[in-house]
Amino acid sequence: MKILALGIGNVMFGDEGVGVHFMKMMSENYEFSSPEHTLTFLDGGTMANHLTPIIAGYEYLIVxxxxxxxxxLVGDVYFFDFEDAPNAIKWSGSAHEIEMLQTLQMMDLLGDRPKTKIIGVIPKRIEPMSFELSS
Known part of the structure; x- marks a missing residue:
């Protein structure tokens, strides 16, 4: 199985880049190997729709x-299936969130979206020109 671990966010806007920072930390500090599966870590930035052909090449997606x-609360982490997002979840935690949601929904319409899990983090601050995460 081909698995894509996709970090989304703008690292120039503080906590907005948490997805990118998390995937970078995972890829730099842990090794994953399997004779049956491949795992690719990707900094998706804020490309949203431009990621469609990349995402479609995988069987499983973790965003x-x-x-x-x-x-x-700030710092809370949610983990859920994209198809079964809890009612409490709002896709407004970042400046680009609607675009990624729309990208995944568009892939549904085309039948290209792989099975998808979401790791969602509630940010503390989203501010321009801050390259670091809050505590």
Missing amino acids: CDCIDANGG
């Missing part, structure tokens, strides 16, 4: 990005 959630 890490900012989200917002009713009742959620």
Whole structure:
């Protein structure tokens, strides 16, 4: 199985880049190997629709990005199937979130979206020209 671990976000906007920072940390600090599966880590930045042909080449997708959630607190992490997103989840945690949501929905219409899991993190700050994550 071909698995894509995709970090989404703009690293120039503080916590907005949490998905990219997380995937970079995972790829630099851990080794994954399997005779049956391949795992690719990718910095998807804020490319959204431009990622469609890349994502379509995989059988399984894990997306890490900012989200917002009713009742959620800064730093809370949610993990869920894209098809079964909890009602509390709002796709407004970042400046580009709607684009990634729309990209995945568009892939559904075309039948190209692989099975998808979401790792969603509620950000503390989204501010221009801050390359670092908050504590």
